[in-house]
Amino acid sequence: MIKGIPPGFIYLLGALLVPFWKGRIKQVYLLLLGFLSLGNLILLETGRFWTIRFLNYDLILLHVDRLSMAMGMIFIGIGLLALLYSLHVQEDGQQVAALLYMGSSLGVIFSGDYFSLFFFWEIMAIASTFLIWYRKEKASLEAGFRYLLMHIIGGCILFTGIILHVVSTETVLLQSPAGSLASWLVLIGFGLNAAFLPLHTWLPDAYPEGTPTGSVFLSIFTTKTGVYALARCFSGTEWVAYMGGAMALFGVIYALLQNDIRRLISYHIISQVGYMVAGIGVGTALSTNGGIAHLINNLLYKTLLFMGMGSVIQMTGKKKLTELGGLATKMPFTCATCVIASLSISGAPGFNGFISKGMLLSAMAESNQPWLEWMLRLASVGTFLSFTKLCFFTFFAKNDRIEAKEASLNMCLAMVFVALLCLTLGLYPTILLSILPYPSAPYHAYTLSHVLGVFQLFLWTGLIFILAKNAFSPHAWIILDFDYFYRMAFKWMAWFFKGPLHGLRISIQEGCSRKVQGLIQFSKNPLVFIENPSKGGTKDYDENLYRKPMGLGVLLAILFLFFYSLIYLISS
Amino acid sequence: MKKTLQKIFFSLVALSVLLGFFMEHNHGPFWWHRFPWLDSMVGGMGALLLLALKKLVASFASKQEDFYD
Numbered sequence: 001m002i003k004g005i006p007p008g009f010i011y012l013l014g015a016l017l018v019p020f021w022k023g024r025i026k027q028v029y030l031l032l033l034g035f036l037s038l039g040n041l042i043l044l045e046t047g048r049f050w051t052i053r054f055l056n057y058d059l060i061l062l063h064v065d066r067l068s069m070a071m072g073m074i075f076i077g078i079g080l081l082a083l084l085y086s087l088h089v090q091e092d093g094q095q096v097a098a099l100l101y102m103g104s105s106l107g108v109i110f111s112g113d114y115f116s117l118f119f120f121w122e123i124m125a126i127a128s129t130f131l132i133w134y135r136k137e138k139a140s141l142e143a144g145f146r147y148l149l150m151h152i153i154g155g156c157i158l159f160t161g162i163i164l165h166v167v168s169t170e171t172v173l174l175q176s177p178a179g180s181l182a183s184w185l186v187l188i189g190f191g192l193n194a195a196f197l198p199l200h201t202w203l204p205d206a207y208p209e210g211t212p213t214g215s216v217f218l219s220i221f222t223t224k225t226g227v228y229a230l231a232r233c234f235s236g237t238e239w240v241a242y243m244g245g246a247m248a249l250f251g252v253i254y255a256l257l258q259n260d261i262r263r264l265i266s267y268h269i270i271s272q273v274g275y276m277v278a279g280i281g282v283g284t285a286l287s288t289n290g291g292i293a294h295l296i297n298n299l300l301y302k303t304l305l306f307m308g309m310g311s312v313i314q315m316t317g318k319k320k321l322t323e324l325g326g327l328a329t330k331m332p333f334t335c336a337t338c339v340i341a342s343l344s345i346s347g348a349p350g351f352n353g354f355i356s357k358g359m360l361l362s363a364m365a366e367s368n369q370p371w372l373e374w375m376l377r378l379a380s381v382g383t384f385l386s387f388t389k390l391c392f393f394t395f396f397a398k399n400d401r402i403e404a405k406e407a408s409l410n411m412c413l414a415m416v417f418v419a420l421l422c423l424t425l426g427l428y429p430t431i432l433l434s435i436l437p438y439p440s441a442p443y444h445a446y447t448l449s450h451v452l453g454v455f456q457l458f459l460w461t462g463l464i465f466i467l468a469k470n471a472f473s474p475h476a477w478i479i480l481d482f483d484y485f486y487r488m489a490f491k492w493m494a495w496f497f498k499g500p501l502h503g504l505r506i507s508i509q510e511g512c513s514r515k516v517q518g519l520i521q522f523s524k525n526p527l528v529f530i531e532n533p534s535k536g537g538t539k540d541y542d543e544n545l546y547r548k549p550m551g552l553g554v555l556l557a558i559l560f561l562f563f564y565s566l567i568y569l570i571s572s
Numbered sequence: 573m574k575k576t577l578q579k580i581f582f583s584l585v586a587l588s589v590l591l592g593f594f595m596e597h598n599h600g601p602f603w604w605h606r607f608p609w610l611d612s613m614v615g616g617m618g619a620l621l622l623l624a625l626k627k628l629v630a631s632f633a634s635k636q637e638d639f640y641d
Contacts, residue, residue: 256626381618453611456588460615480633
């Protein structure tokens with residue numbers, strides 16, 4: 001019986017054939033890969049399969065349990081819709097990069113050991129960089145390099161942690177790392193992908209610079225694999241929970257300040273990932289379920305938001321709130337789907353975010369975490385404010401100068417599908433609850449107090465927005481983040497390398513050159529040093545200068561023979 | 573149309589205050605969960621607090637768009 005293959009392999013191998021197809025056949029091929037992967041997922045059984053021997057360790061390429069199945073299901077499902085959204089893309093390279101990125105992300109999810117996880121982790125970092133570079137603008141090229149640099153540093157830290165863990169435990173199995181140093185290094189490596197503060201700067205820097213379709217893929221995989229890895233290895237770590245709370249608050253404050261629409265959403269990724277990290281950090285059955293449910297929901301509405309904003313950028317050529325407005329009548333499908341996504345991310349009743357946010361807040365209260373509860377409550381207010389601002393200034397604010405038409409059919413179809421999924425999971429939460437890692441943690445989302453509470457929160461937050469609309473209006477500025485310090489540090493490093501360190505190198509080089517020159521002179525005429533060591537050798541060796549008369553040599557040879565014969569005769 | 577929408581919105585805000593009396597938080601171990609207008613307060617006060625934080629961050633971190641160029 002066929003038991004399925006590692007789902008990532010379908011995309012990784014499928015990517016190699018993309019350049020051979022053209023036009024409609026290529027579009028059908030891409031969708032077919034998605035459906036094939038989905039079909040393969042159904043065949044998977046719980047357990048560990050596809051074990052290969054490497055350096056005396058057993059590497060597990062297919063580890064299936066409830067957590068990896070839930071992640072795999074949403075990755076493949078939303079990946080299929082992202083492929084549908086990007087069908088119009090002509091560049092083979094961009095589609096190859098997207099497939100490699102999807103395949104390696106699935107590789108991480110189904111890895112049962114640290115080595116194969118790390119292998120796929122690095123492919124993911126490299127493939128995703130191309131989705132930024134394919135925009136082919138100076139800003140995206142630079143942002144791509146910064147993204148790659150951060151992920152290479154993160155990869156090195158992670159690998160060091162893995163090696164320390166493997167050396168101390170003699171196993172490569174994916175589990176909580178042993179030893180405090182190994183544990184911290186692995187946590188930093190995973191945390192960089194999950195956008196821990198202050199390692200998050202690659203995210204709002206790179207995601208807005210990707211291609212419109214590339215940013216959709218980027219918003220799906222990198223941070224979520226980080227959260228998955230944290231759920232595998234650091235569930236129940238209190239420090240991680242507070243990091244999640246801080247991320248949730250930091251993300252919304254910075255999102256409120258943004259003018260670039262995709263940067264605004266990028267900061268919300270940090271905030272929403274913060275919710276998930278907080279849930280995983282608390283580590284109870286309900287909070288972990290909440291974290292994973294929020295991950296699934298977030299994938300849907302965040303992808304929808306990136307799709308919507310990608311369409312806006314593609315159709316208007318503008319990406320700043322100060323330049324947008326009045327698109328509700330010109331792009332009604334995009335507007336409607338973005339409003340659905342905004343209500344979902346804000347946690348409105350009837351939408352998927354309502355379920356997972358409620359789970360997380362209940363879990364914080366039940367596990368006696370008042371500070372975390374307040375952090376997440378405040379982040380909810382900020383989320384609603386940000387998306388009211390985003391939708392208002394993109395679609396409803398007055399702007400007579402803007403020219404636009406509705407996005408292409410494949411883009412609209414993908415957006416409608418994702419919007420329907422947001423509504424379906426919101427209205428029928430049992431679908432979502434049935435796939436979560438802990439089936440024994442019951443949760444009832446639609447209680448009267450919860451529904452009325454959310455309405456109260458929205459109404460009063462909305463009231464403040466209406467009364468202080470000018471204070472929330474966008475400005476043509478950029479807001480410095482922690483990357484300012486990294487850029488300054490690199491600037492100082494560059495100055496140090498170019499100035500003092502370069503000067504030191506030159507002086508050492510000149511000193512060594514002088515010594516070598518002296519050695520060359522010495523080797524050319526060592527006798528000068530013997531005759532007059534204080535002056536040193538300045539003259540080259542001249543054999544005629546030191547040559548003795550031939551008779552002297554003959555005399556010495558005769559004398560040597562005489563004394564040799566004499567000694568020989570005496571001794572015999 | 574705009575005025576009608578505004579009237580409906582403000583009526584709902586007022587209604588939400590009344591609804592606070594009928595609310596019961598069944599998953600609240602902390603004292604503030606029994607407060608009838610908790611979510612209204614969180615919404616209103618939270619939005620003002622975030623607005624203040626936004627202004628504070630903007631005061632030292634906002635720069636011209638070509639700052640890094």
